[in-house]
Amino acid sequence: MPSIYDDAVVGAGIVGLAHAYHLAKRGRSVIVFERDQRAQMASVRNFGLVWPIGRPPGEQLELAKRSREVWREMLRDAGLWHDESGSMHLAYQDDEARVLAEFAADAAGQGYDVELLDADQVAAKAPMARREGLRRGLFSATEMRVDPRQVVGDLPFYLARAYGVRFEFNAPVTHVEPGEVQALGQSWRARRVWICTGEAIRELFFDHVRDEPVYRCKLQMMRTAPTSHGAKLGPSMAGGLTLRHYPAFAACPTLPEVVARFDGETPEFARFGIHVLISQNASGQLAVGDSHQYDAAITPFNDDEIDDAILRYARTLVEGPLPPIVSHWYGVQMGHRERPWLRKSPAEGVHLVTALGGAGMTLSFGLAEKVVREELGEG
Numbered sequence: 575m576p577s578i579y580d581d582a583v584v585g586a587g588i589v590g591l592a593h594a595y596h597l598a599k600r601g602r603s604v605i606v607f608e609r610d611q612r613a614q615m616a617s618v619r620n621f622g623l624v625w626p627i628g629r630p631p632g633e634q635l636e637l638a639k640r641s642r643e644v645w646r647e648m649l650r651d652a653g654l655w656h657d658e659s660g661s662m663h664l665a666y667q668d669d670e671a672r673v674l675a676e677f678a679a680d681a682a683g684q685g686y687d688v689e690l691l692d693a694d695q696v697a698a699k700a701p702m703a704r705r706e707g708l709r710r711g712l713f714s715a716t717e718m719r720v721d722p723r724q725v726v727g728d729l730p731f732y733l734a735r736a737y738g739v740r741f742e743f744n745a746p747v748t749h750v751e752p753g754e755v756q757a758l759g760q761s762w763r764a765r766r767v768w769i770c771t772g773e774a775i776r777e778l779f780f781d782h783v784r785d786e787p788v789y790r791c792k793l794q795m796m797r798t799a800p801t802s803h804g805a806k807l808g809p810s811m812a813g814g815l816t817l818r819h820y821p822a823f824a825a826c827p828t829l830p831e832v833v834a835r836f837d838g839e840t841p842e843f844a845r846f847g848i849h850v851l852i853s854q855n856a857s858g859q860l861a862v863g864d865s866h867q868y869d870a871a872i873t874p875f876n877d878d879e880i881d882d883a884i885l886r887y888a889r890t891l892v893e894g895p896l897p898p899i900v901s902h903w904y905g906v907q908m909g910h911r912e913r914p915w916l917r918k919s920p921a922e923g924v925h926l927v928t929a930l931g932g933a934g935m936t937l938s939f940g941l942a943e944k945v946v947r948e949e950l951g952e953g
């Protein structure tokens with residue numbers, strides 16, 4: 575064990591693991607502190623979707639695509655399950671179909687890799703998509719899914735095995751200063767400290783986030799039993815509701831019509847910030863979610879009305895009945911109202927990276943690579 579590490583990472587969620595990966599790959603000695611016996615927060619509670627199509631064109635889209643490349647390389651090396659089936663946005667209304675066509679018309683120039691499909695082409699790629707009323711679909715090849723519980727649980731073993739990263743679990747960090755981390759009643763020396771504590775950032779660095787326009791957001795999720803007869807979802811699925819959620823579609827001229835229709839017919843979706851994605855894991859279970867409730871609206875309890883609304887919409891996207899729901903949960907993510915993440919250096923050699931909002935799985939490996947490269951002065 576070195577008497578001084580090159581790097582101490584605080585937090586073994588996906589952002590901490592991504593930083594540990596990029597640092598250790600450079601041959602640096604790395605120690606990671608996680609307050610729980612395993613990471614249990616947003617990084618294990620999400621869909622596991624690496625979702626570049628949700629990012630706006632420009633830096634975020636490019637970073638998301640790079641992140642996906644790093645994810646793929648690492649998952650292949652680690653032997654961890656992932657599925658590169660892409661994504662399918664389904665349109666069951668004419669206004670939704672127009673938004674998809676508007677997006678597709680400009681997509682290649684913006685850096686997206688999409689195909690506009692008719693209903694038969696959608697059925698060939700996405701056999702579980704509901705056929706009745708389907709106008710068209712937008713297939714994108716760049717989305718990928720991982721099993722968040724598996725990757726966040728197993729990556730520490732891989733990083734330890736492949737790169738000699740040391741993990742201290744059940745080790746809440748109580749104090750950080752340049753060159754030093756305190757945990758478990760001990761001081762640990764490290765040349766640099768990377769703070770990746772997710773929404774717990776206020777506990778260690780309140781002074782540095784209190785004036786930032788950050789928000790907390792609670793999301794409700796569900797998981798079904800495996801699909802019958804091993805039915806495959808194919809691409810992860812989204813519907814018209816998702817068009818208003820992600821900034822990628824914001825410039826489509828017909829989007830306001832879609833938003834107005836949903837607000838008029840089903841105002842509960844906007845009230846609870848619901849849009850619906852469906853993904854599938856290696857066991858055939860479907861993850862279905864989610865809702866978005868902010869700050870003061872967050873309670874420790876799941877709301878059945880929200881789950882019912884999510885399921886009502888999800889059933890309009892799939893052919894036949896959804897398998898029974900076997901688990902309900904929620905997660906809380908932190909985001910920044912003005913920037914796609916929060917990055918600060920509160921002291922020499924201390925770097926804070928958090929508040930990636932709903933894109934932490936998508937951006938983590940690309941963002942960590944960029945941050946590490948810049949902080950280490952690699953240009």
Ligand SMILES: Cc1cc2nc3c(=O)[nH]c(=O)nc-3n(C[C@H](O)[C@H](O)[C@H](O)COP(=O)(O)OP(=O)(O)OC[C@H]3O[C@@H](n4cnc5c(N)ncnc54)[C@H](O)[C@@H]3O)c2cc1C
Pocket residue numbers: 584585586587588589590607608609610612613614615616617618619620621622623624625745746747748770771772773774777778793794795863864904905906907928929930931932933934935936937
């Ligand atoms: C329901 C839900 C669905 C989502 N779906 C997606 C998706 O499909 N795709 C996507 O890209 N993003 C998704 N997101 C967003 C994504 O999950 C988050 O952006 C991401 O997980 C944040 O990772 P993190 O490492 O910053 O935070 P966290 O996962 O919260 O990890 C921080 C870790 O730091 C530890 N920690 C805190 N304080 C200390 C301390 N003092 N000492 C030691 N350890 C400490 C915590 O225990 C925790 O394990 C979703 C989020 C939710 C909630």
